[in-house]
Amino acid sequence: MGEGARRLRLPTTGSFTSPLHAPRTAAVLGLALGLTFTVCFLTGLLSHLHQHPIGWLTLPSRPAGLYRLSQGAHVITGVASIPLLLAKLWTVYPHLWARPVLASPAHALERLSLAALVGGSLFLLFTGTINIAYWYEPMRFSFTAGHYWAAWITMGGLLVHVGAKVTTTRLALSKRSPDRHGPAGDGLSRRGFLTAVGLTSGVLVVAIAGQTVGALRRISVLAPRRPDAGPQGYPVNRTAAQAGIDAGGADERRFLLSVEGDVRRPLTLDLAQLRAMPQREVTLPISCVEGWSFSARWTGVPVTALLALAGAADGSGATVESMEAEGAYRTSPLNRLQARDPDTLLALQLDGQPLALDHGFPLRLIAPNRPGVQQTKWVRRIVVA
Amino acid sequence: MSATPSSTPVAYPEGRSRWFWPGLVVGGMVMAVGVRGLIVNRAALMATNPPGWLGLWLGANLVHDLVLVPAVLAVGLAVRRLVPAPVRAVVQAGLLCSAVVVLYALPLVLGLGSTGGNDTILPRDYGRGLFFVLAVVAVVTAAAALFVSRRPRE
Ligand code: HEM
Numbered sequence: 001m002g003e004g005a006r007r008l009r010l011p012t013t014g015s016f017t018s019p020l021h022a023p024r025t026a027a028v029l030g031l032a033l034g035l036t037f038t039v040c041f042l043t044g045l046l047s048h049l050h051q052h053p054i055g056w057l058t059l060p061s062r063p064a065g066l067y068r069l070s071q072g073a074h075v076i077t078g079v080a081s082i083p084l085l086l087a088k089l090w091t092v093y094p095h096l097w098a099r100p101v102l103a104s105p106a107h108a109l110e111r112l113s114l115a116a117l118v119g120g121s122l123f124l125l126f127t128g129t130i131n132i133a134y135w136y137e138p139m140r141f142s143f144t145a146g147h148y149w150a151a152w153i154t155m156g157g158l159l160v161h162v163g164a165k166v167t168t169t170r171l172a173l174s175k176r177s178p179d180r181h182g183p184a185g186d187g188l189s190r191r192g193f194l195t196a197v198g199l200t201s202g203v204l205v206v207a208i209a210g211q212t213v214g215a216l217r218r219i220s221v222l223a224p225r226r227p228d229a230g231p232q233g234y235p236v237n238r239t240a241a242q243a244g245i246d247a248g249g250a251d252e253r254r255f256l257l258s259v260e261g262d263v264r265r266p267l268t269l270d271l272a273q274l275r276a277m278p279q280r281e282v283t284l285p286i287s288c289v290e291g292w293s294f295s296a297r298w299t300g301v302p303v304t305a306l307l308a309l310a311g312a313a314d315g316s317g318a319t320v321e322s323m324e325a326e327g328a329y330r331t332s333p334l335n336r337l338q339a340r341d342p343d344t345l346l347a348l349q350l351d352g353q354p355l356a357l358d359h360g361f362p363l364r365l366i367a368p369n370r371p372g373v374q375q376t377k378w379v380r381r382i383v384v385a
Numbered sequence: 386m387s388a389t390p391s392s393t394p395v396a397y398p399e400g401r402s403r404w405f406w407p408g409l410v411v412g413g414m415v416m417a418v419g420v421r422g423l424i425v426n427r428a429a430l431m432a433t434n435p436p437g438w439l440g441l442w443l444g445a446n447l448v449h450d451l452v453l454v455p456a457v458l459a460v461g462l463a464v465r466r467l468v469p470a471p472v473r474a475v476v477q478a479g480l481l482c483s484a485v486v487v488l489y490a491l492p493l494v495l496g497l498g499s500t501g502g503n504d505t506i507l508p509r510d511y512g513r514g515l516f517f518v519l520a521v522v523a524v525v526t527a528a529a530a531l532f533v534s535r536r537p538r539e
Contacts, residue, residue, distance in 0.1 A: 018461070023397060083485045086453075093454050106401060109409060115446075116416055122445045129489060134498030134506055138444075140437030145426055149433060150442075152419030156412045163408015168397055175392040187465065188474040196478035200485050207486070207518055221514030222490050224498070224507055235505035242501050328430065 016094040018187070022179045025190050027172035029088040029197070030165070034158065036081040037121070041155050043074035047289060048148055050371050053333060061341040064368035068287035071371070072212035075291025076205055078128045083200035085121050087193070113160035120154030132224050132290050211292035225292035231356035234286070234294050237372055240357045243324045245378050250323065252362050257346070261318070261384035264311030271362055275348065277301045282343045288372040298366045300347035303339055303382070312384045315340075320365050321381040332365065332374035343368050346379055457484075472530040479526030483519055490515045 049059060050067065102108045124147060130136070131143045139146060171177055188196065210220025210227075217227055225235055240246065252271050259267040280302050287293040307316060315336045324330045338344055344367035348354065355361040360377025367375065426433045460480065468476045492498060493511035500506040 016458075079489065082489055083481075086485060086488075087481075089449065090454060090457060093450075096450060106405070110405070113409065113412060113416070119442050119446050122449055123442050126445050127441070130492055130497075133492040134500065135492045136499065137497075138441055140440070141434040142431035145429070145431040145433045146423075146438050146441075149419045149422040149426070150438075152422060153416050154419075156414070156416030156419060159412030159415055160408045161412075163404040163406075163412065164402055166404050166408075167402040171395070171397060176395050178394045178396055180394065186470050186473065187461075188477045192474050192478060193481075196481050199478075200482040203482060203486060203518065203522070204489060207514070221509060221517050222486075222493060222511065223509070224493065225505070226508050229508055230505035235508075236503065239501075239503045242503060 011094075011097045013094040013098050015097070019179075019185045020188065020190060020193050021091055021094050022190070023168055023172040024177050024179045025193065026088060026091045027165075027169045028194055029084055029091060030161075030169065031173070033081060033084050033088055033121075034162070036077045036084065037155070037158060039077045040074055040081070040124070041151055043070040043077075044148070044151055046070050047074065047371060050374065051144075051289075053335060058335045058337055059369075061338045061344065061368050061370075064343065065285060065287075066369045067371055068212065068285045068293045071287055071289060072209075072291050072293060075128070075132060076209050076212075078125060079204050079208055080201040082125055082129070082204065083197050085125055087197040089118065089122075110160070110164055113157050115157075116153050117157030117161050120150050120157055123150050124154055134224065212287075214294075223292070224290070225288075227292060227294040231358045232350055232353060234296060234350070234359070235292065236358045237288055237290075238329075238377075240378070243322075243327065243378070245323055245357070247357060250357060250361055250378060255362050255380075257363060257380060257382070259306050259310040259382045259384065261382075262312065262316060263307075263384050265309070267306070267310045271348075274301055274346070274363070277305060279348075280342070280345060282345060282366070284343065284366055284368055286366075286372045286375060287370070293372070297351050298345060298347040299349040299352065300345040300363070300366070302342055303334065303344045303346060303365075303367075304342060306346070306382065307339065307384060310384065316384050318385065319383045320376045320379055321383065322376050323378040323380045329373045329376070332376045334367065338367055338370070341368060471534050475526055475530045475533055478529075479522055482522050482526075486518055486522070487515065490518075 047067070047070070049057065053059065102111065127139060127143060127147050127150070130138060131147070136143070172179070204222075206216065206219060207222040208220055209223070210216035210218065211223035211225040212227065214227055217223075227235065230236055240250070255271050257267075257269045257274065259269075278301075279299050281297060281299045283295060283297050285293050285295040303318070307318070312318075316339060317336045318334045318339050319331050320334060321331045322329075334344065345365070346363050347360075347366045348363060350356070350359055355364060360379070363379045364377040365375050365379055423433045423435055423438060427435050461477075464473060464477060464480065490511060493507065494515050496507075496511075498507050
């Protein structure tokens with residue numbers, strides 16, 4: 001590139017001379033991305049199903065740490081994909097300038113689906129990254145909804161791409177690959193390039209994983225969250241002030257919990273009555289949709305005990321409601337498996353101390369295998385259904 | 386596995402893979418699910434707002450294709466002119482790693498995130514964090530450069 005470019009001319013595929021722009025490089029990176037994007041898609045889908053349950057699929061309440069693992073993996077794998085994607089797009093960049101621009105209807109369809117794949121991949125990694133960095137201005141849409149539908153478009157583009165490239169990829173990765181012993185350039189070799197890209201993914205993983213892998217918390221200097229700092233030593237997703245709850249609203253003398261809906265004996269309980277019930281202690285994680293998490297010891301009243309006291313039918317589900325006046329996470333559903341799990345509690349204590357207001361004083365939901373945004377805080381009502 | 390494994394290179398096939406059309410049909414249906422979702426939820430409680438969505442989609446792509454990659458190519462040419470061959474590969478690797486880490490860390494370091502008064506959000510000094518990571522990458526790169534430049538040439 002460069003020599004003799006006296007006037008501005010658009011490049012063509014042949015303008016790019018690095019031997020790294022080759023099918024074998026693209027195939028290795030493509031395989032890695034196919035893997036990481038599949039992990040992201042499946043873990044993302046699981047997260048979506050928790051938050052938008054569908055009738056015929058009752059998600060299990062076990063294993064208790066599954067959501068923590070899958071959402072932590074979503075964000076870590078997504079961030080690890082950043083170097084992979086940038087390297088892949090750099091490798092195939094010459095094809096962006098292919099001539100003729102559109103050679104046939106099939107070629108046009110392929111390029112259109114590539115636009116979906118490339119565009120969607122950049123969109124997903126960009127919106128995901130700025131979302132965990134709490135930078136919302138570039139997104140003039142709900143992050144969750146925009147990111148979710150983009151994931152479908154991207155995965156569709158990926159399927160088309162796999163169909164278009166499966167033959168070439170197999171050859172590129174085989175012993176008979178024409179560019180297996182590619183011409184040595186005067187810079188990074190293919191192996192060196194791929195190693196550098198992989199190491200970069202590793203650096204990013206170590207730099208952020210400590211927000212969910214406790215052992216790394218001190219060295220994850222670029223993690224948006226710390227699992228070990230905040231009220232009572234733990235972070236919070238939304239403070240009481242952000243949720244519009246003040247100490248007066250959560251006044252413990254006036255506090256009443258009601259259990260109503262499809263029950264034989266609707267209940268109204270004050271804090272003294274809740275504290276007088278048999279208490280259960282569980283160690284469960286708060287696992288945020290943003291991929292950070294911490295585990296803690298919670299003490300409180302099992303939801304099963306409350307449902308039994310109210311005379312709810314076996315196999316009931318319930319909706320847990322907060323004192324919050326508004327917001328998408330003011331209520332959260334418990335399906336029949338979650339409602340019946342003995343470890344699903346309305347917690348009064350965190351690590352043996354009354355809950356801090358920011359952790360949901362006087363009463364919060366804590367249940368196994370569940371996104372943190374659904375561990376409703378400042379609970380005041382359970383509606384059985 | 387084929388019965389006659391061989392390591393004689395063969396040329397890449399011309400024309401379309403026979404899996405192209407099946408892939409297009411299946412992938413096209415999956416893409417259609419996404420496009421439909423965008424449109425149906427355009428003004429839902431969690432709105433997709435297609436114009437804003439498309440704006441970011443196109444914006445991200447234009448910035449990548451017309452700014453980011455050309456910048457990388459320009460740096461690549463500069464490295465080729467300025468850095469002597471024995472250590473060039475190592476320098477390229479170090480730059481690649483540093484650039485991607487900077488790109489990831491930029492919103493954190495510039496403080497673009499909004500914490501809404503919640504001090505458990507973005508609690509670290511990200512400028513220091515980035516400096517620390519880049520320092521580690523630089524030291525490793527320098528050590529590797531020293532190593533390869535001392536190695537006897539074959
Ligand atoms: C840097 C990379 C990424 C990051 C940081 C990231 C982050 C996130 C976060 C924080 C959520 C939770 C949204 C919420 O419930 O509020 C999420 C959901 C999701 N992500 Fe990603 N993501 C990334 C890449 C990807 C990729 C590559 C895919 C697909 C191939 C993907 C697919 C999904 C899906 C399907 C959801 C579920 C959305 C919903 O609940 O409706 N993500 N992601």
